[in-house]
Amino acid sequence: MFSLYKKILFIIKSWSIKFLLIPSLLLLILSSCSSKDPQSTFDTLGPVAKLQLELFYILFWVGLIVFILVAIAVFYIVFKYKSKPQDDIPEQIHGNTKLEIIWTVLPILLIAAIAIPSVQAIFASANPNDKYVNNNLIIDATGKQWWFEFEYPEYGLITANEIHIPIGEAVTIKLHSQDVLHSFWVPKLAGKVDMVPNNDNHLWLQADEPGIYYGHCAEFCGQAHALMRFKLIAETREEFEAWINHQKTNAWTTSDPLAKQGMEIFMSRDAGCYACHTIQGTDKAKGNQGPNLTHFASRTDFAAGIIENNQENLRKWLKDPNSIKPGNLMSQNAGVYNGTSDPLTEQEISALTAFLRSLK
Amino acid sequence: MTTFPLQISRPIHPTGIWNWITTIDHKKIGILYGVSAFILFIIGGIEAMLMRAQLASSNLKIIDPELYNQLFTMHGTTMIFLAIMPMGAAFFNYLIPLQIGARDVAFPRLNAFSYWTFLAGAIILNASWFLGGAPNAGWFGYAPITGKAYNVGHGIDFWIISLQVLGIASLAAAFNFIVTIINMRAPGMTFSRLPVFTWMSFITAILLVLAFPVITVALIELQFDRFYGTNFFITSAGGNPVLWQHLFWVFGHPEVYILILPAMGIVSEILPTFSKKPLFGYPVVILSGIIIGFMGWMVWSHHMFTVGLGPVANSVFALTTMAIAIPTGVKIFNWLGTMWRGSLTLNTPMLYAIGFILTFTIGGISGVMHSQAASDAQQQDTYFIVAHIHYVLFGGSLIAILGGIYYWFPKFTGRMYDEKLGKLGFYAFFISMNITFFPMHFTGLNGMPRRIYTYGSEYGWDFWNLISTIGVLLLAASMVIFIYNIVSSWIKGAKASGDPWDARTLEWSITSPPPEYNFAVIPTIEYRDDWWEKKMLKKAQEQPVSKDVHLPQPSYWPFIASVGLLIGGFGIILSIPVAIIGAAITMIGVYAWSFEPVNDPH
Numbered sequence: 003m004f005s006l007y008k009k010i011l012f013i014i015k016s017w018s019i020k021f022l023l024i025p026s027l028l029l030l031i032l033s034s035c036s037s038k039d040p041q042s043t044f045d046t047l048g049p050v051a052k053l054q055l056e057l058f059y060i061l062f063w064v065g066l067i068v069f070i071l072v073a074i075a076v077f078y079i080v081f082k083y084k085s086k087p088q089d090d091i092p093e094q095i096h097g098n099t100k101l102e103i104i105w106t107v108l109p110i111l112l113i114a115a116i117a118i119p120s121v122q123a124i125f126a127s128a129n130p131n132d133k134y135v136n137n138n139l140i141i142d143a144t145g146k147q148w149w150f151e152f153e154y155p156e157y158g159l160i161t162a163n164e165i166h167i168p169i170g171e172a173v174t175i176k177l178h179s180q181d182v183l184h185s186f187w188v189p190k191l192a193g194k195v196d197m198v199p200n201n202d203n204h205l206w207l208q209a210d211e212p213g214i215y216y217g218h219c220a221e222f223c224g225q226a227h228a229l230m231r232f233k234l235i236a237e238t239r240e241e242f243e244a245w246i247n248h249q250k251t252n253a254w255t256t257s258d259p260l261a262k263q264g265m266e267i268f269m270s271r272d273a274g275c276y277a278c279h280t281i282q283g284t285d286k287a288k289g290n291q292g293p294n295l296t297h298f299a300s301r302t303d304f305a306a307g308i309i310e311n312n313q314e315n316l317r318k319w320l321k322d323p324n325s326i327k328p329g330n331l332m333s334q335n336a337g338v339y340n341g342t343s344d345p346l347t348e349q350e351i352s353a354l355t356a357f358l359r360s361l362k
Numbered sequence: 363m364t365t366f367p368l369q370i371s372r373p374i375h376p377t378g379i380w381n382w383i384t385t386i387d388h389k390k391i392g393i394l395y396g397v398s399a400f401i402l403f404i405i406g407g408i409e410a411m412l413m414r415a416q417l418a419s420s421n422l423k424i425i426d427p428e429l430y431n432q433l434f435t436m437h438g439t440t441m442i443f444l445a446i447m448p449m450g451a452a453f454f455n456y457l458i459p460l461q462i463g464a465r466d467v468a469f470p471r472l473n474a475f476s477y478w479t480f481l482a483g484a485i486i487l488n489a490s491w492f493l494g495g496a497p498n499a500g501w502f503g504y505a506p507i508t509g510k511a512y513n514v515g516h517g518i519d520f521w522i523i524s525l526q527v528l529g530i531a532s533l534a535a536a537f538n539f540i541v542t543i544i545n546m547r548a549p550g551m552t553f554s555r556l557p558v559f560t561w562m563s564f565i566t567a568i569l570l571v572l573a574f575p576v577i578t579v580a581l582i583e584l585q586f587d588r589f590y591g592t593n594f595f596i597t598s599a600g601g602n603p604v605l606w607q608h609l610f611w612v613f614g615h616p617e618v619y620i621l622i623l624p625a626m627g628i629v630s631e632i633l634p635t636f637s638k639k640p641l642f643g644y645p646v647v648i649l650s651g652i653i654i655g656f657m658g659w660m661v662w663s664h665h666m667f668t669v670g671l672g673p674v675a676n677s678v679f680a681l682t683t684m685a686i687a688i689p690t691g692v693k694i695f696n697w698l699g700t701m702w703r704g705s706l707t708l709n710t711p712m713l714y715a716i717g718f719i720l721t722f723t724i725g726g727i728s729g730v731m732h733s734q735a736a737s738d739a740q741q742q743d744t745y746f747i748v749a750h751i752h753y754v755l756f757g758g759s760l761i762a763i764l765g766g767i768y769y770w771f772p773k774f775t776g777r778m779y780d781e782k783l784g785k786l787g788f789y790a791f792f793i794s795m796n797i798t799f800f801p802m803h804f805t806g807l808n809g810m811p812r813r814i815y816t817y818g819s820e821y822g823w824d825f826w827n828l829i830s831t832i833g834v835l836l837l838a839a840s841m842v843i844f845i846y847n848i849v850s851s852w853i854k855g856a857k858a859s860g861d862p863w864d865a866r867t868l869e870w871s872i873t874s875p876p877p878e879y880n881f882a883v884i885p886t887i888e889y890r891d892d893w894w895e896k897k898m899l900k901k902a903q904e905q906p907v908s909k910d911v912h913l914p915q916p917s918y919w920p921f922i923a924s925v926g927l928l929i930g931g932f933g934i935i936l937s938i939p940v941a942i943i944g945a946a947i948t949m950i951g952v953y954a955w956s957f958e959p960v961n962d963p964h
Contacts, residue, residue: 037808037822039808039809039821039822039823040809040820040821040822041808041809041810041821042807042808042809042822043740043741043807043808043809044807044808051740053736054736054737054739054740055737055740057734057736057737058731058734058737058740061730061731061734061737062731065727065728065730065731068723068727069723069724069727072694072698072719072720072723073720073723075698076698076716076719076720079698079701079702079706080701080706080708080716083637083701083702083703083704083705083706084706084708085638085705085706085707085708086705089705090705091638091705091898092637092638092639092703092704092705093639093703094639094640095639095640095642095699095703096640096642096643096644097642097643097644097645097646097696097699098642098643098699101699102643102646102692102695102696102699105691105692105695106646106688106692109687109688109691109692110688113684113685113687113688116684116730116734117680117681117684120677120680120681120684120733120734120735120736121677121680121681123734123735123736123737124673124676124677124680124735124736125673125677126736127736127739128672128673147512177670181506181511181512181597182506182507182512183504183506183507183603185668185743187811189740189809192739193668193736193737193738193739193740193742194668194739194740194742194743195668195670195739196668196669196670198603198604198669198670199506199597199603200597200600200601200602200603201602201603201604201669201670203669203670204670216809216821218809218811219811220668220742220743220744220811221504221668221743222431222499222500222504222507222743222812222813223507224431224507224512225427225428225431226427227431227813227814228427228811228813228814228815228816228817229816308818328426328427328428329427329428
């Protein structure tokens with residue numbers, strides 16, 4: 003046992019491993035800081051996130067320097083003043099007023115210096131100033147267990163789990179919650195702001211480049227919190243307007259007989275999908291408990307941004323939503339899933355899939 | 363003399379289990395606190411390991427989401443209320459009377475009541491696992507998810523009631539320590555000579571007395587919402603969830619200092635002893651502790667930067683939070699000053715204390731990062747925060763507590779621990795702790811929210827999560843070394859002298875373990891670090907052995923009163939008649955306690 007212990011101690015003490023370890027650690031840290039991962043807060047693509055990152059870097063470098071100084075002091079003192087057998091009792095120093103004043107005043111000055119960019123950033127990230135292009139685009143985002151509803155009040159449009167914005171413009175997002183706390187967060191564009199029931203919030207963001215941005219609910223909201231995500235699609239003003247115009251149209255007109263059968267199932271009392279979902283342009287489907295499905299097939303993914311929107315996944319979802327998203331309310335409330343009416347047959351699932359896939 | 367019904371005489375020299383149940387000796391109660399808290403710490407650690415297993419890689423299906431939510435709720439609640447706080451209480455109990463030259467605390471029976479009530483709270487909380495599921499809304503229990511509309515089971519009820527019971531325990535203990543420190547100091551032990559650990563405990567106890575009523579109010583409101591249909595936090599009836607957050611953090615932030623100040627006190631005892639120098643800038647260290655305790659009340663909304671309080675409120679709380687870094691920094695510099703030009707003995711407790719300075723500095727720096735409301739919007743509720751709290755609570759409070767256990771181990775048990783194993787355990791602990799928690803900074807900045815039971819592989823979080831999970835396995839191994847060392851040394855370690863470290867404060871002037879009466883002759887204090895100064899002046903005198911010291915006698919009633927709270931706690935949740943029985947037992951306990959006679963004077 004003790005030979006092993008000595009070996010371990012030797013490895014810890016030997017400088018060679020430190021020389022290897024520290025650079026490799028630094029490399030790893032640097033690589034993780036230049037990440038292109040979908041929710042990296044370093045890969046900032048909008049002014050709010052950029053401003054927040056700049057502030058972070060100020061604190062990071064100051065903090066790193068402070069830590070290095072403390073660590074050097076600790077190691078220096080430990081090696082220099084390690085007790086030796088011939089040591090006398092050291093001088094009993096009770097303090098040093100001059101030193102103590104210095105190391106109180108220095109942090110005060112440092113903190114005072116940091117306070118300036120700190121407060122500036124708070125106000126700058128709260129609301130856009132005149133510098134930004136602002137067409138007063140306002141989007142209402144509502145958190146629900148466990149998905150996001152997005153409404154464009156100006157255009158009378160409601161969609162779910164996928165938000166489109168034009169690039170290069172400051173966009174205001176008003177934040178609401180229907181049930182518990184949620185939080186709206188697109189890491190590459192802006193820090194999060196909570197969605198609080200009975201307390202409406204807002205944030206602003208701007209995307210500098212077109213692309214698909216990942217969003218995630220960032221406040222614990224219950225069983226499927228981990229699976230409450232969304233996508234933000236930033237596109238040119240023209241593309242954005244084309245999207246808006248397309249979303250305004252009705253999508254349910256199709257001549258495919260299988261899809262038609264699917265629509266009948268959707269509207270039937272047995273399946274009862276219509277009671278919770280809206281499909282714009284239909285008489286019956288006006289529910290608002292579940293996501294608006296008007297242009298369902300135009301979305302890149304579904305079930306709150308967790309799964310790609312394709313034929314196969316949709317079939318799986320319709321067959322057993324709980325296997326994809328444990329706890330989802332559809333599997334608890336819809337008769338075909340909670341056992342109060344007959345489950346969907348394979349044929350019915352095919353028909354519903356065809357119908358939903360036709361909602362382009 | 364009038365006699366009262368239920369005037370049952372006190373147990374005389376109880377043995378075996380009754381010795382422990384009826385004891386009101388602060389040292390035995392301290393050991394009870396320490397051992398119970400350590401067992402609960404292991405339970406909380408197992409909960410953490412289960413979560414780390416689930417997060418080892420993307421899309422794992424080891425733990426289902428509901429269980430995962432219960433695990434992180436129980437892990438947080440257990441570690442804060444049932445592990446770190448009572449470990450602090452263990453040190454308060456054992457050491458405060460010894461450090462101030464007293465024979466016991468001011469209210470010895472109340473002290474026993476505090477311990478048994480703490481245990482009752484711990485039992486109520488953990489019983490929830492077997493009675494329909496543990497609480498699942500996080501240790502912070504943010505409304506409205508704790509409401510009946512979103513949480514139908516009894517988990518939240520167990521959480522509310524156990525925290526209320528723990529609150530009773532904490533308040534009783536805190537009052538006891540405040541009165542003890544003010545009134546029981548030996549002659550000459552002025553506040554400017556009080557050992558730093560006792561000073562920090564004093565501040566902690568005051569914080570406890572002021573902070574717990576706030577959470578009590580919040581919990582009563584929540585309890586009424588859930589049990590009796592009120593609407594404090596019911597949003598559908600117009601309730602405001604932000605109210606809960608304010609109440610919770612007005613308690614919650616001072617709570618953070620309740621957890622860290624005792625640790626700072628422990629470090630401030632270890633460093634001078636093994637540097638052979640007095641604490642550098644004693645008045646400044648004390649004053650900065652008081653300032654930290656005071657300013658802890660002005661920073662609570664930094665937990666709420668993303669709640670939408672507005673830029674003005676966020677600026678104010680950002681500034682107050684940054685300001686609290688100043689007294690904290692001053693303490694760190696004073697500890698460095700203590701070691702500077704000393705003669706450092708690098709044994710196990712000293713290594714833990716030095717480790718504390720390093721890891722707590724990291725936690726402090728990430729804390730200042732979080733004080734930046736603007737950039738905190740990117741870090742709030744991510745693993746960056748998880749990294750931060752573990753650097754201050756694990757790399758701060760716990761590392762100091764482990765160091766403290768080693769430091770006072772000879773005093774507690776009368777035996778020496780194994781130094782080689784202790785050092786090995788420290789290095790294993792320190793390295794694996796950093797392997798576990800440092801990568802969480804990266805996953806957090808890479809956008810990983812906390813409290814998620816799964817994540818996709820496309821996020822790029824796999825690698826560092828795997829490292830964290832490996833780290834926690836190593837950490838568990840290091841704890842095995844620690845436990846083995848403590849247990850085996852307690853059983854068969856070499857006998858310890860009264861003052862094995864050539865230390866400075868009063869507890870080292872008596873034998874190890876101390877006699878039941880602590881001090882045969884109450885010492886007269888002439889200096890700060892009185893024991894050390896008298897040794898230097900060759901004035902130190904050994905305490906005589908005494909057989910004739912009047913001591914408070916054991917009692918059944920504190921235990922009975924706590925059993926009533928245990929039964930009553932279950933009763934409120936599960937059955938009202940049982941609650942009434944529990945309340946009756948507590949009443950009888952308190953009544954009989956009030957009229958308890960005195961037996962023989964020994």
